[in-house]
Amino acid sequence: MEYEKAWLKYHRLSNYKDCTFFCCIYVRESDLVIETAIKELQLAVKEILGIDCDRIHNPNGREEYNMNSGIYFVADQSIQKEGYHIYAKEQVIVIQAGDSKGFLYGVFELIRYLQRNQSVRNIDYKMEPDIPYRMLNHWDNLDGSIERGYAGNSFFFQDNEIMVNERTRMYARLLASVGINATVINNVNVKDCATDLISDMYFDKLRAMASIFKEYGIQLFLSLNFAAPMELGGLHSADPLNEEVRTWWKEKMVEVYQNIPNLGGFLIKADSEGRPGPFTYGRTHADGANMLAEAVAPFEGLIIWRCFVYNCQQDWRDKVTDRARAGYDNFKPLDGKFLDNVILQIKNGPMDFQVREPITPLFGALHHTNQMLEVQIAQEYTGQQKHICYLIPMFEQILQFHTYLQDQKDTIREIISGQALNQKNCGIAAVANTGNDSNWTGHDLAAANLYGFGRLAYQKDCTAEDIAREWVEVTFGSNKEMITTITDILMRSWPIYEQYTAPLGIGWMVNPNHHYGPNVDGYEYDRWGTYHRADHLGIGVDRSERGTGYAITYQEPLASTYNSVETCPDELLLFFHHVSYTHILKSGKSVIQHIYDTHFDGVENVENMMKALDKIKEYLPLAVYNRMVPRLEEQLRLAKEWRDQINTYFYRKSGIIDTKNRTIY
Amino acid sequence: MEYEKAWLKYHRLSNYKDCTFFCCIYVRESDLVIETAIKELQLAVKEILGIDCDRIHNPNGREEYNMNSGIYFVADQSIQKEGYHIYAKEQVIVIQAGDSKGFLYGVFELIRYLQRNQSVRNIDYKMEPDIPYRMLNHWDNLDGSIERGYAGNSFFFQDNEIMVNERTRMYARLLASVGINATVINNVNVKDCATDLISDMYFDKLRAMASIFKEYGIQLFLSLNFAAPMELGGLHSADPLNEEVRTWWKEKMVEVYQNIPNLGGFLIKADSEGRPGPFTYGRTHADGANMLAEAVAPFEGLIIWRCFVYNCQQDWRDKVTDRARAGYDNFKPLDGKFLDNVILQIKNGPMDFQVREPITPLFGALHHTNQMLEVQIAQEYTGQQKHICYLIPMFEQILQFHTYLQDQKDTIREIISGQALNQKNCGIAAVANTGNDSNWTGHDLAAANLYGFGRLAYQKDCTAEDIAREWVEVTFGSNKEMITTITDILMRSWPIYEQYTAPLGIGWMVNPNHHYGPNVDGYEYDRWGTYHRADHLGIGVDRSERGTGYAITYQEPLASTYNSVETCPDELLLFFHHVSYTHILKSGKSVIQHIYDTHFDGVENVENMMKALDKIKEYLPLAVYNRMVPRLEEQLRLAKEWRDQINTYFYRKSGIIDTKNRTIY
CATH class of the missing domain: 3.20.20.80 (Glycosidases)
Known part of the structure; x- marks a missing residue:
C-alpha cells in the first residue's frame, strides 16, 4: 500500500519572485479545518519555497496592510459558504472566507499559484462554489x-x-x-x-x-x-x-x-x-x-x-x-x-456511462x-x-x-x-x-x-482545457512543450476514443460483463435493453415518437430536435433513429463511410498520440513513463481490434465498400 | 452423496418363466473378477426373481446337461479375451469365457435378459468385443x-x-x-x-x-x-x-x-x-x-x-x-x-465435439x-x-x-x-x-x-436404436408404449438438437467459455479458430483446395467428395465451403430457407417431444419425471432462443425473407 502524492507532490522553486508574502500566516480564530489549512499552507511553502511560514496570532482578525508582510486569514460573512476571496495588497495577501472550508480551499488555490510558479503580486480572485455537494462514490x-x-x-x-x-x-x-x-x-x-x-x-x-x-x-x-x-x-x-x-x-x-x-x-x-x-x-x-x-x-x-x-x-x-x-x-x-x-x-x-449518450431527460422533468x-x-x-x-x-x-425545464436557469449545472x-x-x-x-x-x-x-x-x-493544463502543470511541472503536448492529448482523447469505438451514439458493442474490448453483437440478443438493431440495410434504435417515444420525453425544443432525423445531431443519430447505411450525415458523409473513416482515423490518432508522448518523455518521471508505455501499447492494440471488428462487421453486413479501399476483413 | 442405481436398479418379476435355470451357479476356479460375476448374478437373481442362487463347486469345470439345472461357468480358451458365449441346453445355461472378465460381462448380459423379462430357454449368444480399451475420461x-x-x-x-x-x-x-x-x-x-x-x-x-x-x-x-x-x-x-x-x-x-x-x-x-x-x-x-x-x-x-x-x-x-x-x-x-x-x-x-463435424482425417492418415x-x-x-x-x-x-486408409478394414471401428x-x-x-x-x-x-x-x-x-431400447427397458421397465416413446425420443433427439442450433456443419455459434446457448458471433472475432465468415451474401469456411486445403487431407475419394460443393454432403456443406444464402442444397432448398425451416422445425419437434413424454409419464418414477420437467422446459426455452437468434441474425444479414413468412425479429 505504498502511495505517491499525485498532484500534491511539491517541487522546489528556486526562482520564485514573490517569496516575501509567504513569511507568515496571520490567524485569529481557528478550528479543525482552519488548522488543516494552516498546516497545508506551511507544508507547501516549506517544500516549494524552502520558507518556514510562521503562524502569528492576529488579535483583531483583520489585515494590516502597512505593518507586516504575510498572509492574512480574514473571516467575511459576505462570502458564501466554502468560497474565498484572495487578493494581494501592498505587502500582504488576504484570504477572505465565510467559513473554515473557504480558507482551506483558498489555501489550496494559493498553493496552485506556487506550484505553477505564478506571481501573486496582483492576485485578486474570488470563487464561491455553486454546487453544494461535490462527492465521490467508491464502488469498493x-x-x-x-x-x-x-x-x-x-x-x-x-x-x-x-x-x-x-x-x-x-x-x-x-x-x-x-x-x-x-x-x-x-x-x-x-x-x-x-x-x-x-x-x-x-x-x-x-x-x-x-x-x-x-x-x-x-x-x-x-x-x-x-x-x-x-x-x-x-x-x-x-x-x-x-x-x-x-x-x-x-x-x-x-x-x-x-x-x-x-x-x-x-x-x-x-x-x-x-x-x-x-x-x-x-x-x-x-x-x-x-x-x-x-x-x-x-x-x-x-x-x-x-x-x-x-x-x-x-x-x-x-x-x-x-x-x-x-x-x-x-x-x-x-x-x-x-x-x-x-x-x-x-x-x-x-x-450507463457510454462514450456518448444524450443527457437524460429526467433533469428537465423534475420541478420539486x-x-x-x-x-x-x-x-x-x-x-x-x-x-x-x-x-x-x-x-x-x-x-x-x-x-x-424553464425559461431561465435551466442548465444541468x-x-x-x-x-x-x-x-x-x-x-x-x-x-x-x-x-x-x-x-x-x-x-x-x-x-x-x-x-x-x-x-x-x-x-x-x-x-x-484550463483544468487539463492546470493538472499537467501541478503534476509534471513547467516545460512548455510538455504542457502543450499532454494538454492536447487529454483534450483530444475522448473524441479519439469515440472514433474507434461504437459510432454515432449507439453505444455498447462491448464484451458483456467486463465491458472491455469490442463485441458488436455482445449485447444484441441479451436481456439488458442495449441494442443496435443493425441489419443489412441500416442501424439504430427508433426512439422517435414513431418508435419508443423516448425522444419526446424531453422538453421542447429538444423533443423536436431529437425526434427528427433531419435535426438530430450526428453524434446521437443512431441513439434516436434507425437509418440506412447510405443516409447522409450533416457532415456530408454516409453513415457507413463515417463508420469506416472514424475507425481508421481513431487508430491513426492513437498512433500520433503515442508519437507525441514519446517526444516529451524526458519531461516525465521515468517511473511514470514506464507505467504509461504498456498502457499505450494496449490502447493501440485494442483500438486496432475495435477498428477491424467494427469495420468488418458492418462491411460484411452491408456489403458496402470503403470508398478509400482500405483493409477490411 | 446419495446415489441411485441407474440401470442396475432391479425390479421384481412375478411371472418369469425360466426361473429354474437360476437355482444355482456351478463354478470351478475362481478369482477376484469371477467372484464379482458370481455376486452380481446372485444379487440380480435374488432381486429380480426372489431366488437364492446357490454357488456350487464344480470339480471338473464342465457342464453336466443331464444332472442338474443351473448356470455353469465354463472356461474356454477358444473364446477371445473379454468375450463370452452363453447358451441354454436342456436344464442348464452355460457361460463360456476365455478369461474372468468374459464371465463378468456374460453375467451382465444374462442379467439384461432377466431385466427385460426375456426367455433364456433358447439363448445362444456369443460376443467377443473387438475394441481392446473401452474407457471413460473424467475431467474431475x-x-x-x-x-x-x-x-x-x-x-x-x-x-x-x-x-x-x-x-x-x-x-x-x-x-x-x-x-x-x-x-x-x-x-x-x-x-x-x-x-x-x-x-x-x-x-x-x-x-x-x-x-x-x-x-x-x-x-x-x-x-x-x-x-x-x-x-x-x-x-x-x-x-x-x-x-x-x-x-x-x-x-x-x-x-x-x-x-x-x-x-x-x-x-x-x-x-x-x-x-x-x-x-x-x-x-x-x-x-x-x-x-x-x-x-x-x-x-x-x-x-x-x-x-x-x-x-x-x-x-x-x-x-x-x-x-x-x-x-x-x-x-x-x-x-x-x-x-x-x-x-x-x-x-x-x-x-471440438460440435453437434456436427466431419470425421477427422487423422484416422485415415496414420499407418503405424x-x-x-x-x-x-x-x-x-x-x-x-x-x-x-x-x-x-x-x-x-x-x-x-x-x-x-486401405482397401479393406478401413472403418474407424x-x-x-x-x-x-x-x-x-x-x-x-x-x-x-x-x-x-x-x-x-x-x-x-x-x-x-x-x-x-x-x-x-x-x-x-x-x-x-437397439441400445436405446435396451436402456429404456432395463431402466424404466416393460410398458410397450413407454418404451416406444422414449426410444423414439432418444433416436430423434440428436437430429432435433442439430435443427435448432448451428446449421449445416458450421458449428459453434455458442456463448464463449461456458458454451451454452446461442451467440452467432460469439467466437467470430475471437482467437479460437472457430469462424463462420458470414457476410450479407453467404456463409461458410472455404476448406477446399482453393481455401485452407483441409478437405484434401482426406484419403480419396473423401478428398474429392468434400472438396467440391457439388458432392459435399449438405450436413457438412458450411464446414467445407463458403456458399451464397441462395445456394440450392441437395434437399432442394436454399441455404437460407434451410436455416429458417430447420429452426422452426426444431422448436416444434421439442414441443412434440414434450407432449409425447407427458403422455407416458405415468410409467416413469415420479422423481424421474419431476427431475425431467424443468429440463424439458429449459430445452424448449432455449430452443426458441436459438431459433429466434439464428433466424434473426441471418434475416438481418441477408435481407432474404422466409418464404413461409413466419415470425423473425
Whole structure:
C-alpha cells in the first residue's frame, strides 16, 4: 500500500519572485479545518519555497496592510459558504472566507499559484462554489475488491476490515485540494459484510475515518442495504410502510449517529439489477426514500437515492420497452413526493456511462425534487484506465446543457447547484477511479479525471482545457512543450476514443460483463435493453415518437430536435433513429463511410498520440513513463481490434465498400 | 452423496418363466473378477426373481446337461479375451469365457435378459468385443469441480482429497455392466494438487480405488502433468530429451507402480490450450510420449497421448491458418515414431465435439500408430444435459465411417479395434457425463449416453436404436408404449438438437467459455479458430483446395467428395465451403430457407417431444419425471432462443425473407 502524492507532490522553486508574502500566516480564530489549512499552507511553502511560514496570532482578525508582510486569514460573512476571496495588497495577501472550508480551499488555490510558479503580486480572485455537494462514490467492496475498479484493490477495505492509515489522510488531502467535500466509501451494491457497516462491528473504524475526513472538510457517507431490517435486524420485511421496519430504521440511525456523529448520510441503490427495494412491497421509491429520510433527519442526514432503475430482464425481441425511458418513467411521476433531505442521484445519460449518450431527460422533468448528477470517472466503458480518455470535456458539456425545464436557469449545472429550483440539497457525484495502485489511478493520465472532476465541480468558471493544463502543470511541472503536448492529448482523447469505438451514439458493442474490448453483437440478443438493431440495410434504435417515444420525453425544443432525423445531431443519430447505411450525415458523409473513416482515423490518432508522448518523455518521471508505455501499447492494440471488428462487421453486413479501399476483413 | 442405481436398479418379476435355470451357479476356479460375476448374478437373481442362487463347486469345470439345472461357468480358451458365449441346453445355461472378465460381462448380459423379462430357454449368444480399451475420461478436478460437468460435482474428489466409498463401487458396477474396462479419474488439465496424484500424498487412496476397480475388471488411469519434473521434482526443465528428466520419470514410475500396482497408465494433454509439453523444448510429441512410455514400459503401462493440439491464439483476420488442420498437420508427420505402448487419442472431429463435424482425417492418415477414438458424452456443446441429445447414433456413424486408409478394414471401428493395422493397444474413450447428482447424469435421459457408450464399444453388433431400447427397458421397465416413446425420443433427439442450433456443419455459434446457448458471433472475432465468415451474401469456411486445403487431407475419394460443393454432403456443406444464402442444397432448398425451416422445425419437434413424454409419464418414477420437467422446459426455452437468434441474425444479414413468412425479429 505504498502511495505517491499525485498532484500534491511539491517541487522546489528556486526562482520564485514573490517569496516575501509567504513569511507568515496571520490567524485569529481557528478550528479543525482552519488548522488543516494552516498546516497545508506551511507544508507547501516549506517544500516549494524552502520558507518556514510562521503562524502569528492576529488579535483583531483583520489585515494590516502597512505593518507586516504575510498572509492574512480574514473571516467575511459576505462570502458564501466554502468560497474565498484572495487578493494581494501592498505587502500582504488576504484570504477572505465565510467559513473554515473557504480558507482551506483558498489555501489550496494559493498553493496552485506556487506550484505553477505564478506571481501573486496582483492576485485578486474570488470563487464561491455553486454546487453544494461535490462527492465521490467508491464502488469498493469489503473484501477489498472494487467493482469496475481499474487501479488495484481498495485502500478502504481489505478482508472485511476497514483500513484507516496514512493513505486515508493522503486521500483526504487530494480530495480537499480540488474541493471535493463528500465521499461514499462502499459499493452501492451492498452485500455480505457491507450490510454490517451500520453495526458496531465497524463503528470505531468509521468514526476514526470520519474524523480524518472532517479535518479536510469532507463528509463521510455510506451505501446502505435496503434489506438491512431483515438481514441485520431479523425482521421478516423491509416494507417501508411497515411500522416495525420504520421503527427499526429510526433506532438504527440513533445508534449509527451516536457512534459516527459526522456521518453525512446514505446512498441507496434499490430495486435495480437485483438489489432489494420498495417495489418488493408494492411501494414507491418515494416511500422507500422518505422512510430513511425521516430516520436520518434528526441528525441532518441526507438520503441520496439512485435513479438507475430499469428492467434488466428485457426480451431482445421486444422493440417497445426502452431502457432509455426507465429513469424518466420511474421517477417523473414521483416529482414532489420526496422529503427535503432526499436527493435523487441521476446518471448523466439514460443508459450507463457510454462514450456518448444524450443527457437524460429526467433533469428537465423534475420541478420539486432535489437532484444530483452522477458521472463516472472510473473508465468502465471508456478504456478502463488503460486507454487515455479525459472525461472532463464531456462533463463540461453535460453541465452546460440546457434542459428547457424553464425559461431561465435551466442548465444541468443550475439544476444541481440548486439555483434553478432554489434548493440547497443538490450536488454532483463521480464514481471514483481510484485504487491502491501507488499512483492512485492506474494510468497516470487518469488522475486528470479525478483532479478535473473536483475542479470542474468546485470552480464554476473553469473550462475543461484550463483544468487539463492546470493538472499537467501541478503534476509534471513547467516545460512548455510538455504542457502543450499532454494538454492536447487529454483534450483530444475522448473524441479519439469515440472514433474507434461504437459510432454515432449507439453505444455498447462491448464484451458483456467486463465491458472491455469490442463485441458488436455482445449485447444484441441479451436481456439488458442495449441494442443496435443493425441489419443489412441500416442501424439504430427508433426512439422517435414513431418508435419508443423516448425522444419526446424531453422538453421542447429538444423533443423536436431529437425526434427528427433531419435535426438530430450526428453524434446521437443512431441513439434516436434507425437509418440506412447510405443516409447522409450533416457532415456530408454516409453513415457507413463515417463508420469506416472514424475507425481508421481513431487508430491513426492513437498512433500520433503515442508519437507525441514519446517526444516529451524526458519531461516525465521515468517511473511514470514506464507505467504509461504498456498502457499505450494496449490502447493501440485494442483500438486496432475495435477498428477491424467494427469495420468488418458492418462491411460484411452491408456489403458496402470503403470508398478509400482500405483493409477490411 | 446419495446415489441411485441407474440401470442396475432391479425390479421384481412375478411371472418369469425360466426361473429354474437360476437355482444355482456351478463354478470351478475362481478369482477376484469371477467372484464379482458370481455376486452380481446372485444379487440380480435374488432381486429380480426372489431366488437364492446357490454357488456350487464344480470339480471338473464342465457342464453336466443331464444332472442338474443351473448356470455353469465354463472356461474356454477358444473364446477371445473379454468375450463370452452363453447358451441354454436342456436344464442348464452355460457361460463360456476365455478369461474372468468374459464371465463378468456374460453375467451382465444374462442379467439384461432377466431385466427385460426375456426367455433364456433358447439363448445362444456369443460376443467377443473387438475394441481392446473401452474407457471413460473424467475431467474431475481435485477441488471437486468438474470441467464441463453437468451433473454436480465430482464423486472422486472433494477439497483436494480422494473419496473411496460405496459410490466408488456402484460406479464400478455400472461401468462393468456395460463393458467399460478402463477409466481416467482426473481432468486432462492437470493443475495444482492434481500434479501430486503421483506422489505419496495420494497413493493409499488410489491403491484402494484401483483395487475396487480391479474387482470389476476396470483399470485405473491417471492424467499426468508433463511439467511434473519441475513442479514436483524441482528440476529446472521438463525437456523429454534431458537425461535428468528421463531419469526422474523412470524413478517416479517405479515409485508409482510400487504403490499402485494395478495402474493402467496415463493420459496426457500436452502443448494444448496452455498446458506444458515438449514444444517448449523444441521437441516433438513423439519425444514427449516416448519418454513417458519408456518409464512405464516395465510395468506394462500405457501412455495415451491426446492429439487435441492447436494454436489457440489465432487472429480472426487470418484466413489461412485452419484449426481443423491442426491434428493432421501436427501428428501425421510423426506416424511410426511412437513406441508400442503409446496410443494417440484422437477426437472424432477436427474441431471440438460440435453437434456436427466431419470425421477427422487423422484416422485415415496414420499407418503405424496405435489409435484411440475420443468422443464426449458430457454434453458440452449438445445441451449440457439439460437438453435431450442421445449421442450414440452419432458415434455409430463415426465407427462405421470408411477412412479409405486401405482397401479393406478401413472403418474407424476397425482402426481403433486394432484389426485394420493389426495392433493391440487401441481403444475408445468418452469424456464422462457423470457427477455426484443422485441420478449420476443430471438429466435422467443422459444416462442413455453413458450406458450406450459402453454398450456400443463392447458389443459390435448392436445398433444405436437397439441400445436405446435396451436402456429404456432395463431402466424404466416393460410398458410397450413407454418404451416406444422414449426410444423414439432418444433416436430423434440428436437430429432435433442439430435443427435448432448451428446449421449445416458450421458449428459453434455458442456463448464463449461456458458454451451454452446461442451467440452467432460469439467466437467470430475471437482467437479460437472457430469462424463462420458470414457476410450479407453467404456463409461458410472455404476448406477446399482453393481455401485452407483441409478437405484434401482426406484419403480419396473423401478428398474429392468434400472438396467440391457439388458432392459435399449438405450436413457438412458450411464446414467445407463458403456458399451464397441462395445456394440450392441437395434437399432442394436454399441455404437460407434451410436455416429458417430447420429452426422452426426444431422448436416444434421439442414441443412434440414434450407432449409425447407427458403422455407416458405415468410409467416413469415420479422423481424421474419431476427431475425431467424443468429440463424439458429449459430445452424448449432455449430452443426458441436459438431459433429466434439464428433466424434473426441471418434475416438481418441477408435481407432474404422466409418464404413461409413466419415470425423473425
